[in-house]
Amino acid sequence: MGTLRRTLVFALLAAVGVTVAGPLRSYVFRSNLHPVVPGAVYRSAQPSGDVLTGWIDELSLRTVVNLRGRKSEDDRRWLLEEIAASERAGVEHVSIRMSAADVPPAQTLRRLVEVLDTAERPLLLHCKAGAERSALAAAVAVLLESGDLERARAEFALDKGFVEWVNPRLPRLLEDYAAWLTEQRVASSPERFRHWAMHEYAPYFYKARIEALDAPLQLATGAPATLRFRVTNTSRRPIPFQSARHEGVHLGARLASASGQQLELRGGFVDLALAPGASTELALELPALPAAGRWTMRVDLVDEGVKWFAALGSTPLDLPLEVAATP
Incomplete structure (x- = not known):
């Protein structure tokens, strides 16, 4: 999906005459690395082992969170490389399996909140393309940090590779939270988002x-x-x-x-x-x-x-x- 999307995005840029310096430059050419909470939380596409080693040094990373999941006896090369790079640097490595196409199960969201609350920082959140799972995890990190819904929505941005008409489902998590706030007649805050994620959240009608x-x-x-x-x-x-x-x-x-x-x-x-x-x-x-x-x-x-x-x-x-x- 990530490779296909990059191809489509590049073709679209060429078709409309947008230069490489346009809003998708970071997504297409720079591993989609962005700060989420400056100095504390970052998001990216899948790094190679060498790239991750460089980021660990450059950003002083203490935790790497892989949002692509980990299987028992997993021998995927990219995963082995990043685990090895993390171990060499004494950095914690965490795997959470999330979908690039849909909102997470309730237990997955609770696990993500737990990791963001307790993992040593600075930390890196990454998926394959850095556009969808990373966007959702970054939005959760923003809400746990500040409760700012508009900042959280901004993580689903074109300059980070997210195209809403391709995948309209992931941002629904934020809209469900906003609807709950309206029902409760309260404003967003880190404490209220944490409560909602841990106790109130249900994907669609599955509760x-x-x-x-x-x-x-x-x-x-x-x-x-x-x-x-x-x-x-x-x-x-x-x-x-x-x-x-x-x-x-x-x-x-x-x-x-x-x-x-x-x-x-x-x-x-x-x-x-x-x-x-x-x-x-x-x-x-x-x-x-x-x-x-x-x-x-x-x-x-x-x-x-x-x-x-x-x-x-x-x-x-x-x-x-x-x-x-x-x-």
């Missing part, structure tokens, strides 16, 4: 509370059961439940036995736009479980073809089941 109404924890093999749950929308947007089985939001459950058997269920097939703060009761048909013993059941909402709500930070309901053999 709900699930309570068991009629869900027996002891069952018998060969005996199906109907389980009932109350679902409350704790997000700021309506949850779009649908009766169609392969689209929209449904109630779901994943079951696993102690011996490794697994089962995935769906329920709640209703056409309903569940308003923020509203609740509804949904049923889940549990088939006869094939094996006696202990089972675990995780009940959650699922946006079909997209994500389970828990993947974006919503808290699922975990229930232990004891299945007895039928005499």
Whole structure:
């Protein structure tokens, strides 16, 4: 995506006759390095090991935050280079996996806030192109430092490589925060942003509370059961439940036995736009479980073809089941 975007930007510059000294010069040719909080926080594109070594010396960096994530036994060359450069300089290296195309899950935003609050500074935030994930992380750093929404919005800027019509989703995090401030009738501050990020933030409609109404924890093999749950929308947007089985939001459950058997269920097939703060009761048909013993059941909402709500930070309901053999 970064390489394609650079090519498109360069072609656009040539087409309109903008010179290299134009607003995108830093993005195209200079590793997109910019101060966020002068002397304390910087943002950039992916540096090579040698470039990072130079920046560590030049900027006195004490922490490098990689926003591209890190896998177990990760052997990507760019990551190995930057880890080696950080270790040689005695600099802390932190990896957080963020999407370049969408707002982060709630747990990822909380982790980013935690790192920005506790990591030794000066620190560098970087992604691949330095235009999207770095913009979002930089905006969060600005809000934690000053609470200034306009300064935070300025991190999503053309001179830093961000093109809103290419990716309109990331700035929505700031607009959701602004909407919450309006609802609360308060002004932005570092303390209020920190509270919102840690306790109030929910991407889109992916936040709900699930309570068991009629869900027996002891069952018998060969005996199906109907389980009932109350679902409350704790997000700021309506949850779009649908009766169609392969689209929209449904109630779901994943079951696993102690011996490794697994089962995935769906329920709640209703056409309903569940308003923020509203609740509804949904049923889940549990088939006869094939094996006696202990089972675990995780009940959650699922946006079909997209994500389970828990993947974006919503808290699922975990229930232990004891299945007895039928005499």
